[in-house]
Amino acid sequence: MVRVTIFGSMKHFLALLLFGLIACNTTPTTNTTENPGAISPSITKVKWRSLDTLDVAGFNADLIPGKPTVDVGVYFPSNFDSRFKKVTLPWLMESLRAAKEIYQPTGVQINLLWVKTGEVDPKHFSIQANEVPGIPETEYVNMYVHSRRHPAELTQHSLDAFNSIIEDAPDNKRTVYLVVLQDVFFPFLEVSEGRNWTMKSVRTGGLSFPGYSYCNTLPSNMRGVITITNLSTPERLRRTVAHELGHKVMNVSHEYKSTHPGHEVYADGGLMLYGDGEDIPSGEAGRWHLERLLLSPYLYKEDQNGNKIWNPDYKEGGHYYDPLYGDYVVRFDGAAPIDENW
Numbered sequence: 634m635v636r637v638t639i640f641g642s643m644k645h646f647l648a649l650l651l652f653g654l655i656a657c658n659t660t661p662t663t664n665t666t667e668n669p670g671a672i673s674p675s676i677t678k679v680k681w682r683s684l685d686t687l688d689v690a691g692f693n694a695d696l697i698p699g700k701p702t703v704d705v706g707v708y709f710p711s712n713f714d715s716r717f718k719k720v721t722l723p724w725l726m727e728s729l730r731a732a733k734e735i736y737q738p739t740g741v742q743i744n745l746l747w748v749k750t751g752e753v754d755p756k757h758f759s760i761q762a763n764e765v766p767g768i769p770e771t772e773y774v775n776m777y778v779h780s781r782r783h784p785a786e787l788t789q790h791s792l793d794a795f796n797s798i799i800e801d802a803p804d805n806k807r808t809v810y811l812v813v814l815q816d817v818f819f820p821f822l823e824v825s826e827g828r829n830w831t832m833k834s835v836r837t838g839g840l841s842f843p844g845y846s847y848c849n850t851l852p853s854n855m856r857g858v859i860t861i862t863n864l865s866t867p868e869r870l871r872r873t874v875a876h877e878l879g880h881k882v883m884n885v886s887h888e889y890k891s892t893h894p895g896h897e898v899y900a901d902g903g904l905m906l907y908g909d910g911e912d913i914p915s916g917e918a919g920r921w922h923l924e925r926l927l928l929s930p931y932l933y934k935e936d937q938n939g940n941k942i943w944n945p946d947y948k949e950g951g952h953y954y955d956p957l958y959g960d961y962v963v964r965f966d967g968a969a970p971i972d973e974n975w
C-alpha cells in the first residue's frame with residue numbers, strides 16, 4: 634500500500650519533470666551562428682497601434698523637403714512593470730525634440746514616422762544585448778579594426794525580442810527604431826589585474842547597436858534599432874537620443890577631435906563623448922563627424938515628387954572603415970591595455 638503510494642507520487646513527479654523538460658524545449662534554441670536572424674517558431678509579432686493622441690504632424694511641421702533627413706519610429710510598450718519609471722513618453726518626445734535641435738546646425742532633420750504602443754512579451758523587457766566577447770582589444774590594432782575582425786553578435790534573446798517588436802517594412806534597414814525597454818545589459822571585457830581580463834556588464838541608458846561594433850552581424854530588418862532605457866536625469870534627457878543616433882548615423886564610438894575612442898570617455902565638448910557636449914565637428918580635426926553623418930545610409934533627400942532619394946548603402950556591412958566613407962576615416966594605433974613588459 635505504502636509502496637503503491639510512493640510509486641504513484643513518483644510517477645506524478647516524473648510526469649511533471651517530463652512536462653517541465655518539454656515546456657523548456659519550446660523556448661527558442663536557434664543557434665545564431667548557424668542561422669543568423671532566424672525567427673524562432675515561438676516568436677509572435679507585437680500588435681502595435683499608433684498613438685493618435687500624439688501630434689506627429691506638429692512634430693514634423695518644420696521639416697523642409699530636399700534637406701537630408703532620417704526617419705525615426707518609436708515603439709513604446711504599454712505593459713511595463715509598474716515600478717519601471719525610467720522612461721516616460723513625454724520624456725522620450727523631449728529627448729527627440731532635443732535631438733532635432735542638436736542636429737539642426739548640421740542641416741540634418743529628423744522625420745518622426747509614428748509613435749506606437751502595444752503589449753510586448755515581458756520576457757523581452759530586459760535583454761542582454763550581445764554575446765560575451767571572447768577576445769579583448771590589445772595594442773596591435775585599434776578598436777575599430779578589432780571590431781571588424783571580431784564583431785559583436787546579438788544574443789538569440791535580443792534577436793527574438795527585436796524580431797517580435799520591429800514590424801516588417803520596405804525601408805526597414807534605412808529606418809531608425811527607438812525601442813523603449815526596461816533594461817539592456819551590455820557585456821564587455823576589461824583588464825582586472827596583471828594579464829587577466831574580466832567580463833563586466835553595464836546597465837545601459839541607451840544602446841545604439843552601431844555598425845562599427847556589429848558590422849554585418851545585424852539582420853537588415855533590425856539594423857536601425859536603438860534601445861532607450863533611462864531618461865530620468867536632465868543630462869540623459871537632453872542628450873540620450875541625439876548621442877545614440879550619433880553612434881548609428883555617424884558610425885563612430887566615443888571620440889572627439891584629438892580624443893581617440895575608448896569605452897567610457899567623460900569630457901565636455903563633443904556629442905559623442907560622455908559629458909554634456911553637443912558639438913558635431915567637421916574636417917580632419919573633427920574626425921570627419923559631419924562628413925560621415927552626411928554620408929549615412931540612414932539619410933535621404935526628398936525630391937520634388939516626394940520620393941525619398943536614399944544615400945548609397947554600406948559597401949562592407951558598415952564597419953568604421955567601410956569604403957563608403959572614402960577618406961573620411963581616422964587611422965590610429967591601438968592602446969596597450971596592460972604593462973608592455975607582461
Ligand SMILES: [Zn+2]
Binds near residue numbers: 876880
Ligand atoms: Zn555612447
